[in-house]
Amino acid sequence: MASTNTSPEILEQVAAIASRWKGRPDMLIPVLHEVQAVAHNSIPKDVAKVVSYEMGIPIAQIYSVQTFYSFFSKEKRGKVLIRLCKTAPCHVKGTKEVLEAFESALGIKAGQTTSDGAFTLETCECIGACDVSPAVLIDDTVYGNLTPEKVDELILTISQMEVDES
Amino acid sequence: MEELRVVLSKAGDISPIKSSEYVSVGGYEGLRKAVEAPEKVIEFIKASGLRGRGGAGFPTGLKLSFTANTPADQKYIVCNADEGEPGTNKDRVIMEEIPHRIFEGMAIAAVAVGADQGYIYLRAEYPHLKKILEEALADAREHSFIGPNIVNSGFNFDIQLFIGAGAYVCGEETALLDSLEGKRGEPRFKPPFPGVAGLWGKPTLVNNVETLANLPAIILNGPEWFRQIGTEKCPGTKVFTLSGNILNPGVYEYPIGVTIRELFEDVGGCCPNGKKLYAVQTGGASGNIIPPSLLDTPMDIERCSENGATFGAGDLMFIDEDRCLLDVLENLIEFFEHESCGKCTPCRTGNPQLLALIRKFKNGTAKQSDLELMLELGNVMVGGCLCGLGQAAPNPILSAVRFFPEVFKVNNNYERGAS
Ligand SMILES: Cc1cc2nc3c(=O)[nH]c(=O)nc-3n(C[C@H](O)[C@H](O)[C@H](O)COP(=O)(O)O)c2cc1C
Ligand code: SF4
Ligand code: FES
Numbered sequence: 001m002a003s004t005n006t007s008p009e010i011l012e013q014v015a016a017i018a019s020r021w022k023g024r025p026d027m028l029i030p031v032l033h034e035v036q037a038v039a040h041n042s043i044p045k046d047v048a049k050v051v052s053y054e055m056g057i058p059i060a061q062i063y064s065v066q067t068f069y070s071f072f073s074k075e076k077r078g079k080v081l082i083r084l085c086k087t088a089p090c091h092v093k094g095t096k097e098v099l100e101a102f103e104s105a106l107g108i109k110a111g112q113t114t115s116d117g118a119f120t121l122e123t124c125e126c127i128g129a130c131d132v133s134p135a136v137l138i139d140d141t142v143y144g145n146l147t148p149e150k151v152d153e154l155i156l157t158i159s160q161m162e163v164d165e166s
Numbered sequence: 167m168e169e170l171r172v173v174l175s176k177a178g179d180i181s182p183i184k185s186s187e188y189v190s191v192g193g194y195e196g197l198r199k200a201v202e203a204p205e206k207v208i209e210f211i212k213a214s215g216l217r218g219r220g221g222a223g224f225p226t227g228l229k230l231s232f233t234a235n236t237p238a239d240q241k242y243i244v245c246n247a248d249e250g251e252p253g254t255n256k257d258r259v260i261m262e263e264i265p266h267r268i269f270e271g272m273a274i275a276a277v278a279v280g281a282d283q284g285y286i287y288l289r290a291e292y293p294h295l296k297k298i299l300e301e302a303l304a305d306a307r308e309h310s311f312i313g314p315n316i317v318n319s320g321f322n323f324d325i326q327l328f329i330g331a332g333a334y335v336c337g338e339e340t341a342l343l344d345s346l347e348g349k350r351g352e353p354r355f356k357p358p359f360p361g362v363a364g365l366w367g368k369p370t371l372v373n374n375v376e377t378l379a380n381l382p383a384i385i386l387n388g389p390e391w392f393r394q395i396g397t398e399k400c401p402g403t404k405v406f407t408l409s410g411n412i413l414n415p416g417v418y419e420y421p422i423g424v425t426i427r428e429l430f431e432d433v434g435g436c437c438p439n440g441k442k443l444y445a446v447q448t449g450g451a452s453g454n455i456i457p458p459s460l461l462d463t464p465m466d467i468e469r470c471s472e473n474g475a476t477f478g479a480g481d482l483m484f485i486d487e488d489r490c491l492l493d494v495l496e497n498l499i500e501f502f503e504h505e506s507c508g509k510c511t512p513c514r515t516g517n518p519q520l521l522a523l524i525r526k527f528k529n530g531t532a533k534q535s536d537l538e539l540m541l542e543l544g545n546v547m548v549g550g551c552l553c554g555l556g557q558a559a560p561n562p563i564l565s566a567v568r569f570f571p572e573v574f575k576v577n578n579n580y581e582r583g584a585s
């Protein structure tokens with residue numbers, strides 16, 4: 001992975017976030033959350049290097065922490081993050097068919113990003129919405145009681161929300 | 167048995183944000199009573215018989231006394247809001263509907279043990295709760311329920327919100343503390359226990375959301391009142407989560423001792439479409455899977471374990487006759503394999519082996535020796551893993567072999583190609 005993909009503007013934002021917590025290694029996780037939000041939902045190496053320099057934490061330690069937690073990604077992700085729960089309570093209510101519907105509606109497989117950079121589709125473990133299984137977390141919102149039929153409509157709604165925002 | 171709301175009393179009827187509304191239904195009265203006689207708090211909690219609602223059922227009063235009795239210049243209260251156990255979403259509902267009850271419980275605990283700083287470790291999967299909790303905390307601070315000189319008592323106690331980043335193992339209390347310190351969330355060797363040496367090495371009380379939310383009512387109404395609810399060894403109510411193939415999945419508060427059948431038939435409304443119940447996973451993803459013949463088991467820690475079920479955090483996942491149990495087991499072990507932190511060998515390498523063995527049963531290539539190996543490996547993991555994740559991961563398989571032996575068909579001739 002090339003380490004110089006991130007734009008200088010974004011790297012400056014990253015530096016501004018991380019420099020507030022120099023000498024506070026305990027703040028690494030909150031910083032990574034904040035940094036990821038400005039850097040294409042990802043923490044690639046060049047971003048991690050800036051965090052390392054500004055916070056005074058070895059790059060190896062940042063790598064060790066970021067790769068431990070599933071909410072952090074090294075790869076650039078789409079603007080919208082779709083996290084479909086695949087754990088048992090959702091599984092017994094038909095996650096598999098819902099996943100297939102997402103994959104065919106978006107034209108990508110789980111773990112991939114659409115070519116226009118709009119959506120990333122991931123599967124994840126229980127999102128604590130088992131009362132509305134099968135459930136998906138799209139950015140900060142949970143949508144539940146999914147069926148394959150509802151998926152197309154859901155993606156349309158999300159796309160519309162994106163258009164309205166920009 | 168009737169629904170009984172203690173933890174969820176008035177939840178949903180009042181604003182989750184405004185402390186004034188919580189006060190209007192008797193909120194923060196327990197705290198006011200606690201600051202008048204802090205030395206009595208632990209006595210009360212001990213006498214109430216309250217046990218941890220996060221899964222392990224440890225006596226809460228005893229835990230409070232460990233932290234209280236360890237001298238230190240700084241102590242902490244940590245609210246475990248990681249709620250990662252698949253099939254559990256009761257803490258989410260408590261936090262969505264009545265977060266001030268949790269803050270009040272934390273403040274009561276703080277007064278009892280002498281802590282002035284608290285943390286809520288909230289899982290990243292609950293982003294909407296970040297906003298609710300931050301606003302509710304700001305409101306509580308504004309009205310001096312937290313912050314300096316709480317309820318004019320001379321005590322200081324503030325609460326900070328910390329957002330996790332997606333790791334089931336961080337619900338384990340020592341992994342949670344490492345995560346709070348900014349590290350990988352890997353469980354620590356115990357002892358020392360967090361009550362004695364926890365966050366930054368300081369005495370730290372770690373309790374589940376629901377446990378803490380029980381404290382205000384116990385202080386206010388007294389331990390005798392609490393002991394009238396539930397069973398002798400497990401007093402109080404439990405906020406149960408029902409999931410899977412039932413008509414009314416959701417979160418329901420009942421006295422401890424309610425039977426699984428009552429929760430399935432009267433509350434959950436049985437399986438939809440007239441399907442028959444095939445199995446119930448009790449106590450979350452790491453709990454035992456039991457057959458319908460055990461539906462009359464009361465949900466109580468002791469009665470569950472006597473009958474081969476798991477109380478855990480009070481989760482019940484119902485599985486109907488259309489599901490393949492091996493498929494469910496494969497899904498569960500995939501979960502543990504993914505969430506293992508890798509610190510200890512029996513868990514790091516045991517889970518992939520269990521997964522391979524289950525897949526052999528799925529594709530019909532398992533032999534009698536595979537069944538024996540699977541049981542032996544499971545027992546090694548139960549006894550040899552460092553933390554509860556690895557220790558409990560084989561439970562679904564071990565219980566399924568016991569109660570559903572017909573699922574584990576062996577084909578001893580497979581190697582000769584005569585399948
Ligand atoms: C793998 C693992 C995950 C856990 N997850 C949680 C959790 O999400 N929430 C929780 O309260 N306790 C969880 N626990 C239990 C905690 O370690 C601890 O026992 C609990 O927070 C103590 O609080 P209590 O005494 O109030 O129950 C987990 C334990 C293990 C081994
Ligand atoms: S049992 Fe598993 S999760 Fe727990 S410490 Fe060992 S490897 Fe980590
Ligand atoms: S298992 Fe999917 S939300 Fe809990």
